[in-house]
Amino acid sequence: xxxxxLSAKDLTVSYGDHxxxxxxxxxxxxxxxxxxxxxxxxxxxxxxxxxxRMNDLIPNCTVTGEIWIRDQNINSPSTDVVSLRQKIGxxxxxxxxxxxxxxxxxxxxPRYHGTKNKKKLDEIVEQSLRKAALWEETKDRLHNxxxxxxxxxxxxxxxxxxxxxxxxxxxxxxPASALDPVSTSKIEELISELKQDYCIVIVTHNMHQxxxxxxxxxxxxxxxxxxxxxxxKIFTNPQRPETNDYITGRFG
Amino acid sequence: MSAKTADKIxxxxxxxxxxxxxxxxxxxxxxxxxxxxxxxxxxxxxSAPETIRKGGGIGPQLFNSVFLLVLTMIxxxxxxxxxxxxxxEYAPANKITSGIRLxxxxxxxxxxxxxxxxxxxxxxxxxxxxxxxxxxxxALTVFNLPLMVRITEQGLKGVPREQKEASLALGLSKWKTxxxxxxxxxxxxxLTGTILAAGRVFGEAAALxxxxxxxxxxxxxxxxxxxxxxxxxxxFRPAETLAVHIWKINSEGLAPDAAQIAAGASAVLVxxxxxxxxxxxxxxxxxxxxxxxxx
Amino acid sequence: MAQxxxxxxxxxxxxxxxxxKVYTLLCIAFLITTxxxxxxxxxxxxxxxFFVNHxxxxxxxxxxxxxxxxxxxxxxxxxxxxxxFSTSILAAVIAAPLSFCAAVFMIEIxxxxxxxxxxxxxxxxxxxxxVVYGFVGLSVIVPFFRDVFPGQGVGIAAGALVLSVMILPTxxxxxxxxxxxxxxxxxxxxxxxxxxxxxxxYRIVLPTTLPALMTGIVLGIARAFGEALxxxxxxxNAPHIPHSLFESASxxxxxxxxxxxxxxxxxxxxxxxxxxxxxxxxxxxxxVFIVRWLEGRKKL
Numbered sequence: 001x002x003x004x005x006l007s008a009k010d011l012t013v014s015y016g017d018h019x020x021x022x023x024x025x026x027x028x029x030x031x032x033x034x035x036x037x038x039x040x041x042x043x044x045x046x047x048x049x050x051x052x053r054m055n056d057l058i059p060n061c062t063v064t065g066e067i068w069i070r071d072q073n074i075n076s077p078s079t080d081v082v083s084l085r086q087k088i089g090x091x092x093x094x095x096x097x098x099x100x101x102x103x104x105x106x107x108x109x110p111r112y113h114g115t116k117n118k119k120k121l122d123e124i125v126e127q128s129l130r131k132a133a134l135w136e137e138t139k140d141r142l143h144n145x146x147x148x149x150x151x152x153x154x155x156x157x158x159x160x161x162x163x164x165x166x167x168x169x170x171x172x173x174x175p176a177s178a179l180d181p182v183s184t185s186k187i188e189e190l191i192s193e194l195k196q197d198y199c200i201v202i203v204t205h206n207m208h209q210x211x212x213x214x215x216x217x218x219x220x221x222x223x224x225x226x227x228x229x230x231x232x233k234i235f236t237n238p239q240r241p242e243t244n245d246y247i248t249g250r251f252g
Numbered sequence: 253m254s255a256k257t258a259d260k261i262x263x264x265x266x267x268x269x270x271x272x273x274x275x276x277x278x279x280x281x282x283x284x285x286x287x288x289x290x291x292x293x294x295x296x297x298x299s300a301p302e303t304i305r306k307g308g309g310i311g312p313q314l315f316n317s318v319f320l321l322v323l324t325m326i327x328x329x330x331x332x333x334x335x336x337x338x339x340x341e342y343a344p345a346n347k348i349t350s351g352i353r354l355x356x357x358x359x360x361x362x363x364x365x366x367x368x369x370x371x372x373x374x375x376x377x378x379x380x381x382x383x384x385x386x387x388x389x390x391a392l393t394v395f396n397l398p399l400m401v402r403i404t405e406q407g408l409k410g411v412p413r414e415q416k417e418a419s420l421a422l423g424l425s426k427w428k429t430x431x432x433x434x435x436x437x438x439x440x441x442x443l444t445g446t447i448l449a450a451g452r453v454f455g456e457a458a459a460l461x462x463x464x465x466x467x468x469x470x471x472x473x474x475x476x477x478x479x480x481x482x483x484x485x486x487x488f489r490p491a492e493t494l495a496v497h498i499w500k501i502n503s504e505g506l507a508p509d510a511a512q513i514a515a516g517a518s519a520v521l522v523x524x525x526x527x528x529x530x531x532x533x534x535x536x537x538x539x540x541x542x543x544x545x546x547x
Numbered sequence: 548m549a550q551x552x553x554x555x556x557x558x559x560x561x562x563x564x565x566x567x568k569v570y571t572l573l574c575i576a577f578l579i580t581t582x583x584x585x586x587x588x589x590x591x592x593x594x595x596x597f598f599v600n601h602x603x604x605x606x607x608x609x610x611x612x613x614x615x616x617x618x619x620x621x622x623x624x625x626x627x628x629x630x631x632f633s634t635s636i637l638a639a640v641i642a643a644p645l646s647f648c649a650a651v652f653m654i655e656i657x658x659x660x661x662x663x664x665x666x667x668x669x670x671x672x673x674x675x676x677x678v679v680y681g682f683v684g685l686s687v688i689v690p691f692f693r694d695v696f697p698g699q700g701v702g703i704a705a706g707a708l709v710l711s712v713m714i715l716p717t718x719x720x721x722x723x724x725x726x727x728x729x730x731x732x733x734x735x736x737x738x739x740x741x742x743x744x745x746x747x748x749y750r751i752v753l754p755t756t757l758p759a760l761m762t763g764i765v766l767g768i769a770r771a772f773g774e775a776l777x778x779x780x781x782x783x784n785a786p787h788i789p790h791s792l793f794e795s796a797s798x799x800x801x802x803x804x805x806x807x808x809x810x811x812x813x814x815x816x817x818x819x820x821x822x823x824x825x826x827x828x829x830x831x832x833x834x835v836f837i838v839r840w841l842e843g844r845k846k847l
Contacts, residue, residue, distance in 0.1 A: 054417055059345050082560050086423025096414035099437055108432070109422035158418070165422050259743035266656060269648035270665055276712060277668045280675070280683060287686070334574030342571055352575060354835070359582045361766075361831050363773025365800050369807065369824050370585045373592065377812065394581055401578070425560040427567030448674065455676025458775040458800075462807060498678045499776050502685055511686070518679045525674050533667075 005029045005199055006051065006088075006169055011065035011075075013046050013055060020046045022223040023065070028216075030168070030199040033191060035210035035231065037203075038220030039246065044203045047220070048171050051201065052088040053081050069169070086113060089162030089198075093174040095154035097146035097161070102129075102138050105146045105157055109165040124164050132160035133190055152183025159190060170194065172202040176209065188213050207247055211235050219243045281522065288519025291512045297520070300470070301497070306509045310517050312468045315484055316385070316491040320464060321454050323389035323487060328396045329446065335397070336404020341430055360398030364459040367395045371463035383490040388464025395459050396449055403445030407438030440539035444532045451528035455521055457495035465490035466500055494521055586828070593825025596622070596818040607822060613786040613802070615816035622819040626788045628826065630798040633703050634778060635771035637792075638710035642718055643764050649715075650722035651748060666723075673716035681780030684709040689781055696793040701783035704792035709777050714767035721766065725759030726752065762841045769834035773827060775800035799823045 006028045013021040021043040028034050036044040046055070053074060055061045067074040074084060086109075097105050106125045115121055125142070129135040134156045138149070146157055155175060162170055172191070176184040191200060191213045204210050210217055211231060218228040219242070227234060227243045238244045295309060302308030339356075343349040371391035381387045411434045419429040435442075468491055471484045478485040492500070498517045501510045596602050602622050610623020649669065653661030688708055693700030729752060737747040753760075783795025784805055803820050810817040 052421060054421065057413075057417065057420070080561070082420075082423055082425050082564075084423075085421050088421075090417070090421035092414050092418070094414065096412070096418050098415065098418065098433055108419075109424065112422075112424050112428060161418075162422065255743045255746055259745040262745035262748070263656065266648045266652050269645055270652040270657075270661070273645065273649055273672075273715070274665065274668050277672055280672075280712075283683060283687065284679065331574045331577055334571045335578050337567075338571035338575045342568060343575075352579065354839075355579055355582050358831065358835050359578065359585075361769055361773070361835055362582075362585060363775065363800065363827055363831065365773065365775040365803055366585070366589060366824050366827055366831075369803070369821070370588055372807075373588050374584065394585075397578055397581070425564050425567075427563050428560070430567065451674050455674075455678070457676070457678045458804070461804065466808075495676050495678045498682055499780070502678075502682055502780055514682055515686075518682045521676055522679055525676065526671070529671060529674055 006201070007068045008047075008051070009066040009068070011047065011050060011063070011067065013043070013050050013061065013063050015058070016060050020223055021050070024220075024223075024225050026218055026225060026228060028169075028199055028201055031195055031197070032216060033195045033200045033202060033214040035202050035204055035214035035217045036220060037205075037207060037210050037217060037246070040205075042220040043223040044220040045173055048173055048201060048203050050075075051169075051171055052085050052090055053079075054090065056081065086165050087168050089165065089167035089170040091155070091158050091162060091170065091172045091175045094178050095151055095158050097149070097154050097157050100146060101143045102146050102149070102157060103142040105161050106164045109161065113165060128160040128164040129157075131163055131194070132156045133186065133193075134160055150183070152179050152186060155179060155183065155187060156190065159187075159194075163194075167198065169199045169201070172200065174203055174205060177205060184209075207235070219246060221246070281526075284515070284518050284522050287515040288517075288522075291516030292519060296516055301513070302507055304507060306507060308507055308509075308513060310494060310497060310513070310520065312471050312484070313492055313494045313497040313517070314520065315471070316464075316468060317454055317493040317495070319484070319487075320385055320388055320392070320460075320491065320493055321450060323385060324392040324396065324453050325446075325450060327389055327393045328400050328449075331393070332397050332400025333404050333442075336401045337408065337430055339401060340405045340408040341426070341434075356398050356401055359394070360402070364395050364456060365461075367391055368459040368462045370394070371459065376463055381488065383463065383465030384488045385464055385491045386487045388460045388491065388493075389487075391459045391463040392453050392456060395456065396453055399449050399452070400446070403442055403449065404438075406445070407441035408434055410441055411437045440536055443539070444536035447528055447532035447535065451525045451532075454528070455495050455525055457493070457499050460493055460496050461499075464493060464496070466492055466496055468492045589821065589824050589828050592818060592821035593828075594822075596815070596822040600815045600818055602815070602819065602822075607819070611788065615806070615810070615819060620815060622815075622822075624799070624802075624819075624823060624826070626786050627797050627799045627802045627823060629788050630703065630706075630782065630796045631772055631800070631827075631830075633796075634706040634710055634782070634798060635768045637703065637707035638714055638771045639718075639764050639768045641707065641711035642715045642767060643760075645711075646715055646718035646722050646763065646767075647760065649719045650726050651752075653723055654726040655744065655748060655752070669716045669719050672712065673720075677713065677774060677777040678780075680709050680713055681777035684777065684781040692793055696791075698791065698793040699783065699795060700793065701781055701795050702789055702791070702793045703782065703796050705781040706778045706796075706798070707792075709781055710771040710774060713774065713777065714771050717770055718760075718763040718767045721763030722756070722760055725756040725763075729755060758841050758844050762838050765834055765837050765841065769831065769838075772830055772834070773800065775804050779804045799827050803827075 008024060008026050011021060011024045012019055024047060036048065038044050049055050050063050051067060055063055063075060065075065098108065103125055106128050107121045110121060110124050126135060129138060134153060137153060149157060176187045188209060194200060214231045217231045217234040219226045221242055227238060227240050234243060235247055238247065297309065297314060298311040299309030300312055301310060368391055371387055375381050375387045375390050376383060415433055415437060416429055419433040469482055469489055472482045473484055475483040476485055477483050480486060481489055494517055498514055501514050597604055607622050607624050609625055610621065611625055612621045612623045613626060614621045649665060653665055684705060688705050689700040692705055733751055734747055737751045778798055779801035782798060782801055784797050784801055785795035786797050789796040803823055807820055810820065
């Protein structure tokens with residue numbers, strides 16, 4: 001069986017009458033990073049948030065079309081959203097650790113999903129923090145508040161938190177845009193590490209970042225995908241004039 | 253008159269009024285404490301009232317007030333939290349929900365005396381709980397619930413959306429997200445509001461006249477069997493609270509020192525409310541600092 | 548692989564969600580049942596005066612004499628209705644300008660000092676129990692009026708004065724919120740044209756915030772209208788329309804408070820008191836309705 005991916009078919013997302021994403025079809029391969037780029041308001045974040053049904057929370061927001069993970073349509077009304085979201089992790093623009101200790105931030109999810117054994121939880125916490133390259137910095141203060149960490153550390157903690165529940169896919173919504181350059185490069189390194197295990201979809205405003213971390217890039221404009229191809233190709237030899245205009249900085 | 257003069261006069265008037273309001277409160281508190289504090293003693297706080305002789309205390313009333321407050325909060329908090337959570341997290345944005353909102357608004361403006369009458373008719377007579385602490389607590393619950401709902405809703409609305417989303421994205425159920433992630437963050441607001449609401453409950457009298465009753469049996473403070481009619485712990489005995497006592501001795505007090513007792517009891521009541529107020533303020537600030545200062 | 552998703556469907560979170568939903572729904576249902584039964588019981592009791600005891604509604608609302616023990620008993624509640632309206636409206640007349648000044652002080656003149664000192668003071672005023680207000684009214688205001696004006700000191704003036712202090716926080720809070728919510732540009736535009744602060748307040752701030760101020764005043768009147776014990780303690784409780792503000796009078800709430808315990812359930816006299824409660828509740832609806840209407844206008 002082929003490694004797990006995610007594919008959207010004819011996905012349309014509307015707020016009231018306004019369609020923010022229009023009939024988008026995209027396939028995401030496993031063990032790869034896919035970057036979604038495009039100017040503000042082009043629908044890339046809205047699209048990302050549909051992939052784990054986060055848009056359910058927004059009143060007035062309707063999503064039509066299909067999103068397939070293995071043989072299951074995420075968008076079908078019978079989907080168990082709670083179980084689904086465990087398989088699809090998410091990282092936000094601004095770090096949002098829970099108002100709990102570092103340890104609890106990580107252990108919270110696994111404990112809920114059935115791991116009650118203290119030793120097992122300790123293990124998961126250590127592994128997740130190691131994977132997020134945060135273990136060395138935090139191992140002596142695991143029970144301090146997560147809010148005492150720096151912004152970059154908090155963001156890595158959020159990544160560790162989502163890894164801890166063993167997802168297949170991680171969605172990242174501009175994960176480095178609120179961070180300083182040093183933290184940003186740490187996050188980028190981390191993303192490159194993580195793609196060995198996960199299917200990662202990242203929304204970014206920073207085209208250098210997209211070029212550095214991703215294998216594939218999709219360019220969004222006005223709610224539609226203008227171009228979707230291998231990242232080097234998009235950045236060196238785009239097929240569409242709009243893509244070219246955007247990556248050369250002519251608008252957006 | 254020039255515009256500048258008018259401006260000066262108006263400013264002076266407004267500042268004067270502000271000062272006047274502060275003075276009114278200072279006078280009010282000063283008067284109550286000045287008249288009452290002298291009368292407060294250990295004996296006054298612990299002994300039973302006298303009907304026609306001097307030297308009665310407010311012991312049972314004070315105990316009743318505290319007991320009633322505890323009972324009321326035990327009933328109010330779970331229901332108020334639940335209803336508040338429903339309004340903030342579950343209620344769909346439709347006509348029914350706005351209808352419920354209207355109902356909560358109406359309930360919060362029903363005069364407390366009407367709530368008391370309702371208690372008399374339904375809780376005391378129809379359900380047969382009689383004049384009792386329990387009836388009083390139910391009536392106060394009705395009176396207090398809308399406030400509790402509003403406080404909970406306010407607290408939950410203040411939780412950043414990212415916190416809720418982070419929890420849901422980990423595959424936690426909505427209910428678990430609410431109880432383990434959102435409620436702890438909303439806690440400072442909810443706790444502060446609840447303490448202020450408790451102060452209101454402590455001083456309420458009109459809703460209690462016809463539910464908890466206007467008299468207390470001779471309580472035996474050595475009898476801790478909650479089923480005995482003379483035990484202070486029995487929730488099904490009549491109980492006159494401090495606020496009701498103040499009202500009663502002012503309108504029909506026969507003891508020669510009724511005025512002093514009223515003053516002393518008022519002082520106790522006001523001091524308690526002040527304590528609630530400051531506790532709420534302090535706790536709110538403390539928790540706020542605890543949550544934000546670590547950054 | 549597909550199996551693993553299937554397996555997770557059996558997880559306990561489905562039951563958990565269900566528990567949460569049902570629990571909160573029960574709580575809100577309790578709230579709704581309560582208000583519905585309050586309305587139902589008060590209405591059925593209050594209306595039985597007319598339908599069971601055949602007292603005429605016009606007589607009750609316009610009658611001047613209240614004598615439940617008379618032969619035959621007479622139930623004219625106009626003195627109470629008059630008392631309730633006059634005390635609460637008078638209280639609002641006293642409290643509204645003070646509240647407006649307090650709000651202007653807190654927002655426009657001295658925000659720091661206002662937020663730090665005046666606001667807690669006003670919140671404290673809101674927290675003081677009504678019996679304490681009644682007690683202070685009885686021991687300060689009533690004796691003072693007795694010395695200065697003819698009469699016993701009790702009456703509508705004393706009631707209104709006590710109520711005005713009690714509703715001051717309600718009106719002030721709403722007025723303060725309204726002033727604080729005013730767009731900054733609005734005031735700055737006026738200042739830029741060379742207006743003084745008072746001109747700005749008078750010409751710009753007051754007119755724009757008027758609906759909100761009215762909301763505050765109506766809420767204040769509603770609170771005063773329903774207040775029972777504080778008023779009962781200082782108004783004198785004579786069941787007639789007084790000739791002066793310093794003559795003993797009664798309100799709906801004071802009449803209920805005093806007589807409810809002395810009448811037998813189901814008697815005409817008792818039912819008549821329930822009719823008074825019904826009037827109180829009806830007025831609550833009216834006040835809520837007016838507030839809603841004013842809030843609707845504010846949005847326009």
